[in-house]
Amino acid sequence: MSAVVAEHEHDEHHDHGPQKGLLRWVITTNHKDIGTLYLVFSLAMFFIGGAMAMIIRAELFEPGMQFVDPQFFNSMTTMHALVMVFGAVMPAFVGLANWMIPMMIGAPDMALPRMNNMSFWMLVAGVLLLASTLFMEGGAPASGWTLYPPLVLQTGAALPFAIFSVHLLGISSIMGAINIIATIFNMRAPAMTLMKMPLFVWTWLITAFLLIAIMPVFAGAVTMLLTDRFFDTSFFDAAGGGDPVLYQHIFWFFGHPEVYVMILPTFGVASTIIPVFARKPLFGYSSMVYATASIAFLSFIVWAHHMFTVGMPVAGELYFMYATMLIAIPTGVKVFNWTATMWKGSMTFETPMLFSIAFVVLFTIGGFTGLMMSIAPSDFQYHDTYFIVAHFHYTLVPASVFILMAAGYYWLPKWTGNMYNERIGKLHFWLSAVSVNILFFPQHFLGLAGMPRRIPDYAVQFADWNMISSIGGFIFGISQLLFLYIVIDTIKGGTGEKATDEVWEDAHKHGLEWTLPSPPPYHTFTTPPATVPTEHI
Amino acid sequence: MKENVTQKNTRLVRILVFVVLGMFGFGYALVPLYDVLCDITGLNGKVEAAVKEESYEVDKSREITVEFMTALNESTPMVFRSETKKIKVHPGEYHTVNFYAENKTDKAMVARAIPSISPGPAAEYLKKIECFCFSEQTFKAREGKTMPVRFVVNPELPEKYKTITLAYTFFDNTETSVKK
Ligand code: HEM
Ligand SMILES: [Cu+2]
Numbered sequence: 001m002s003a004v005v006a007e008h009e010h011d012e013h014h015d016h017g018p019q020k021g022l023l024r025w026v027i028t029t030n031h032k033d034i035g036t037l038y039l040v041f042s043l044a045m046f047f048i049g050g051a052m053a054m055i056i057r058a059e060l061f062e063p064g065m066q067f068v069d070p071q072f073f074n075s076m077t078t079m080h081a082l083v084m085v086f087g088a089v090m091p092a093f094v095g096l097a098n099w100m101i102p103m104m105i106g107a108p109d110m111a112l113p114r115m116n117n118m119s120f121w122m123l124v125a126g127v128l129l130l131a132s133t134l135f136m137e138g139g140a141p142a143s144g145w146t147l148y149p150p151l152v153l154q155t156g157a158a159l160p161f162a163i164f165s166v167h168l169l170g171i172s173s174i175m176g177a178i179n180i181i182a183t184i185f186n187m188r189a190p191a192m193t194l195m196k197m198p199l200f201v202w203t204w205l206i207t208a209f210l211l212i213a214i215m216p217v218f219a220g221a222v223t224m225l226l227t228d229r230f231f232d233t234s235f236f237d238a239a240g241g242g243d244p245v246l247y248q249h250i251f252w253f254f255g256h257p258e259v260y261v262m263i264l265p266t267f268g269v270a271s272t273i274i275p276v277f278a279r280k281p282l283f284g285y286s287s288m289v290y291a292t293a294s295i296a297f298l299s300f301i302v303w304a305h306h307m308f309t310v311g312m313p314v315a316g317e318l319y320f321m322y323a324t325m326l327i328a329i330p331t332g333v334k335v336f337n338w339t340a341t342m343w344k345g346s347m348t349f350e351t352p353m354l355f356s357i358a359f360v361v362l363f364t365i366g367g368f369t370g371l372m373m374s375i376a377p378s379d380f381q382y383h384d385t386y387f388i389v390a391h392f393h394y395t396l397v398p399a400s401v402f403i404l405m406a407a408g409y410y411w412l413p414k415w416t417g418n419m420y421n422e423r424i425g426k427l428h429f430w431l432s433a434v435s436v437n438i439l440f441f442p443q444h445f446l447g448l449a450g451m452p453r454r455i456p457d458y459a460v461q462f463a464d465w466n467m468i469s470s471i472g473g474f475i476f477g478i479s480q481l482l483f484l485y486i487v488i489d490t491i492k493g494g495t496g497e498k499a500t501d502e503v504w505e506d507a508h509k510h511g512l513e514w515t516l517p518s519p520p521p522y523h524t525f526t527t528p529p530a531t532v533p534t535e536h537i
Numbered sequence: 538m539k540e541n542v543t544q545k546n547t548r549l550v551r552i553l554v555f556v557v558l559g560m561f562g563f564g565y566a567l568v569p570l571y572d573v574l575c576d577i578t579g580l581n582g583k584v585e586a587a588v589k590e591e592s593y594e595v596d597k598s599r600e601i602t603v604e605f606m607t608a609l610n611e612s613t614p615m616v617f618r619s620e621t622k623k624i625k626v627h628p629g630e631y632h633t634v635n636f637y638a639e640n641k642t643d644k645a646m647v648a649r650a651i652p653s654i655s656p657g658p659a660a661e662y663l664k665k666i667e668c669f670c671f672s673e674q675t676f677k678a679r680e681g682k683t684m685p686v687r688f689v690v691n692p693e694l695p696e697k698y699k700t701i702t703l704a705y706t707f708f709d710n711t712e713t714s715v716k717k
Contacts, residue, residue, distance in 0.1 A: 111546045178553045186545045216557050220564025235568060238651045239610065239708030246571050250564055311657060 017522050026121075029113035030522060031098045036415075037120050038095025039408075043487070045087035045127065046401075050477055052080035057439075057473035059456050060466050073456035074142035079134065081145035085262065086169045087127045089396070092404050093265040094119075094176045097204050099415065101180065103513040103520065104198050106189030106529045111182035119175035126168030133158035133165075144454055146251055147222065149236040149244050153229050160230070163222045170215040177208035177215075184208075189512075189528035195286065196532055198511055202289050203268030206296045210257045210264070213300075218254035221247060245310050252303035260299045262396060264292055266363075266403040267334055270356050273410050274338055275535070276510050277353035278345030284337040285537045291330035291337075298327050308379045317376040324374035328367065335364055350504070351425035355406035358433045359399055366394030369444070384454075387447025393440045402432070405483060412490050413499035417519040420490040424482055431479035438472025509535035588664045593629035596692040600625045603663075603690070605634060606704040613648065613709040614641045616681070628692035636669065638707065639681035646676045650705045659701050662694040673710060 018024050018033065028034060055076050059067050068076070098116065102109055110116050133140040138156015141147065147162075155162065184197070184205050197205075224235040225247070234240025236247045267288075275282045282288065304312065304320040312320075338360050347353070369391040373379045382388055405428075413419050442465035447453075451462045458466065499518040507514040510533055516524055603626055605619040616639040626632055640646045650670040654660035665671075669684035676682065690701070 111542075112550070174557055178550055178557075181553060182546045182549050185549060186542050212553055212557050213560050216561035217564040217567075220561050224565075224568075238706065239649050239710055241651075243571070243575075246568065249571060250567050253564075253567070311655075313658065 027117065029109075029117050031102050031110045031113070031116065032415075032520070032522065034110075034116050034120055035095045035097075035099030038091050038098060038123075041120075041124065042088045042092035042095060043484070045083055045091070047480070047484070048131075049080050049083035049088055050480060052076045052083065053473065054477050056080065057470040060458070061470040062467065063458050063460050063463050065457055068456070070456045071139055071142055074144075074454060075134070075140040077454050078141050078144055079130070082130060082141075083127070084396075085145065085258075086130075087123075089262045089400050089404070090173060091123055093204070093207075093262075094173070096200075096265070096269070096404075096407055096411075097176075097180055100411065100513060101183055101201055101204060102187070103516065103524060104201055104511055105184065105187065105192045106512055106525045106532065107183060107187035108523060108526045109187075110179050111187050112179045115175050116179050119172045119179070122168050122172040122175070126165045126172060129161055129165040129168065133161050136161065146248075146255065147225065148251070149225060149228065149247050152225060160226060163226045166222045167219055170219045173211050174215050177211035180204055180208040181212075189525070189532060191528075191530060191532045192512075195289070196534060196537060198268075199271035199282065199285070199288055199292075200265065200268035203264045203271075203292050206292050207261050207264045210261050210296055210299070214254040214257045214261075217250060218258075221250040221254065224250075245307070248307050248310065249304065252306045253300070255306065256303045257296070257299040259392070259395070260295060262400050264296065266359070266400045267292060269403045269407045269410075270338060270359055271334075272511065273352050273356045273406055274341050274360075276504050276507050277350060277356075278342045278347050279506065280341055280345040281535055281537060282337070283340035283343075284333070287333055288337055291333045294330045295327060298323065298330070302327065305374055305376075305379070308376045309383050321374055321376040325371065328371050328374075331367055335360060335367075348505075350409070351420075351422060351429055352406040352410035354426065354429045354433075355402045355409070358429070359402045359406070362394055362398035362402070362433075362436070366391055366396075366399060369394065382447060384452055385447035386443040386451045386453055389453050390440050390443035390447060393443070397440065398433070398436050402436075405429075405432070408483070408487065410504075411513075412487065413503045414513060414516075414518050414520070416491050416494070417499050417517075418490050418492075418494035419497040419499050420486050420494050422495075424486055424489075428479060428482040428486065431482070432476060435472045435475035435479060439469055439476050440472070442466075442469045442472075506535075509533050588666060590631070590666045590687075590689075593689065593692050595627050595629035597627055599696075600627060601690050601694065601698070602700040603632075603688075604700065604702040605636075606702060607636065608704065608706045610706055610708045613707050615639060615646075615648065615676075615707055615709075616641060617705075617707050619705075620683075626690055628690045628694055631666075631687060631689050633667075633685050633687045636684050636686065636705070637681065638669075638674070638676070638684065640676035640679055643678045645678060645711075646709060647673050647711045648676065648707050649673045649710045650707050653704045653706070655702050655704070656698065659694060659698045662691040662698075663701055663703065664689050664691060670705060 018028070018030070025033065025037060055068060056073070059073055098110060136156065136158045138158060140158055141152060141155045141162045143152035143155065152159070184201060188197075224233070227233040228235055228237050228242070234242040236242045236244045238244065271282055271288055302320060302324045304316065305324040308317060308320070369387070373382050373388060373391060409420060409425055446462055446465050446469070449462065451458055501517055502508040502514040503518060504514075512529060512532060515529070602623055604623040605621060607617045607619050609615055609617055617636070619634065619636050621634040624632060624634065638648070652668070652670045654663055665686060665688045667685060667687040669686070674682070674684070
């Protein structure tokens with residue numbers, strides 16, 4: 001027995017600080033290092049995916065074909081989505097989880113540090129493989145991120161590579177999810193009971209369960225595509241008795257929970273930030289936990305709202321319509337709770353809070369358009385038009401992405417020990433908040449007027465709103481460079497003002513991370529804290 | 538305390554890996570599940586194979602329009618048409634209509650016609666006794682064939698259906714044929 005203990009001591013304590021040199025970043029198993037790797041990587045992907053969006057908006061600036069050929073245009077819409085979903089938003093939240101979850105629950109590290117390192121490098125491999133398809137014969141996949149057959153089977157040499165890349169990304173997120181579940185279940189400080197956990201930890205726990213349930217299904221679906229194309233199976237091939245609509249069912253069984261994978265941690269961060277700047281406890285802590293769990297549960301039984309137009313029996317249309325509408329209830333509970341948290345609070349409006357408030361308002365718009373589309377007969381008008389493009393961009397850009405920005409501003413002083421430049425931060429916020437609406441709001445009108453999604457050219461009656469949308473897009477794109485500047489500047493020393501331990505007034509009452517020095521030492525909570533803050537409850 | 542956590546982690550990881558494998562299997566299980574559901578609901582106009590000719594009481598009181606449509610999957614080098622575009626039938630009456638298909642290439646071709654019936658819920662009432670779609674068809678170079686379809690509309694067809702469309706798409710299966 002004692003031999004085992006000794007071995008462990010050796011294992012965990014042979015380094016007390018980071019390794020010297022670049023190799024540190026390759027072999028690190030430290031949760032803070034891996035968190036940083038994930039965050040830096042996802043920021044890079046945010047700009048690469050953003051560059052693709054700029055190509056899309058440039059082509060759509062005017063009717064007619066301007067810059068790219070249609071095949072490449074469709075590759076851009078496909079790759080933009082895949083890069084943003086699997087390269088930017090999901091890894092950014094995994095990065096936050098790595099950095100913050102151990103510090104929030106009083107654990108020394110993630111439960112499975114080596115697997116943690118592996119899941120990061122698999123992500124990099126997956127994204128590189130995906131990017132490499134851009135240079136292959138026949139171009140990158142151009143079927144849309146949903147990879148529907150039979151269209152996707154017409155992809156050139158890139159198809160197997162894109163599919164293997166999905167496999168790698170899937171395995172990477174599954175490993176990340178398993179690690180997070182193990183950390184939360186087994187590594188909490190004894191005082192940190194489940195119902196005292198910060199909501200960010202709660203929402204990630206639930207998200208991690210979603211991930212391990214859906215990523216394998218997606219992996220299965222793309223494997224069926226692969227065997228249909230190369231090994232003569234006929235899962236989706238009508239000639240052999242298969243059915244392409246089956247793919248849509250399997251895809252959306254994954255796809256709908258997948259969109260919640262991107263929004264649940266967003267909810268968690270918002271619920272963490274808003275109480276601090278409202279100087280009040282979160283309104284309805286336990287209802288937030290239950291609402292998150294019900295949203296996660298419902299997300300498994302509503303998938304066919306993406307397929308109202310494929311020709312379902314009326315009973316199916318009705319069931320999926322009502323089930324989808326149900327989601328609005330727990331979602332409404334959340335919006336109500338955030339608003340109630342701010343109600344009569346002593347609010348201040350630092351950059352993280354500004355982004356969080358914008359999130360509450362703009363996410364609600366996305367929720368409302370979602371409700372409109374959940375009405376099956378109306379969805380025949382909205383489906384596959386720019387209306388749905390507007391819907392999911394409202395739920396993803398001014399929601400998930402804004403909250404990621406908020407998280408960046410909120411925790412950067414903790415991570416680096418330096419204060420960021422608040423004036424530039426506010427400028428970044430106002431430019432983003434205004435331009436994101438110029439960018440996406442007109443797309444509602446375009447969709448209602450009938451402009452289809454995923455097309456490089458359009459009829460002239462759509463010209464005005466497209467031009468406005470593109471202008472908003474360019475302003476939004478350029479504004480994000482401010483964020484890059486702020487991140488680099490803060491790492492280098494920022495305003496010169498050193499961050500205090502709690503950074504934000506009374507933050508130590510809201511989360512364990514604020515009881516640690518800024519920046520925290522390489523190893524934290526090697527002995528668990530005796531008490532935990534409860535102000536957030 | 539330490540190795541206790543390690544043990545707990547190992548056990549949890551084992552369970553979770555099991556869940557992952559199970560869900561991978563579930564993805565595949567959706568395939569037969571989907572077929573069963575399609576059968577029950579008549580979704581997508583999927584129809585079962587050949588049926589024996591049995592006699593129904595002919596329902597003279599109503600007439601159903603049966604339409605025939607033909608299509609070629611994009612890369613299939615054939616001529617394909619139905620000799621009857623539409624026909625009015627009484628439920629319970631047997632009819633035979635002819636389709637014509639021709640191989641436009643200089644090589645032998647194996648092709649498969651996939652039927653689809655709409656509206657979907659009516660599919661189970663359109664019974665086919667004879668059809669070229671029941672099996673793969675082989676065409677010699679440049680060969681053209683006239684192929685009959687014998688069918689009946691089951692008199693139990695609900696009143697609300699006045700028109701049924703039977704559509705066939707020919708797929709070139711020469712590369713992948715099971716007959717090869
Ligand atoms: C009240 C909550 C919501 C409802 C009722 C809802 C409803 C819908 C419906 C009915 C569609 C299908 C529209 C169509 O294809 O015609 C859809 C599409 C979509 N939704 Fe939502 N939604 C909600 C929230 C969200 C959230 C929170 C996200 C992501 C963070 C999201 C992301 C998406 C995406 C990405 C698509 C499009 C997928 C595609 O076809 O590419 N939605 N939503
Ligand atoms: Cu959905």
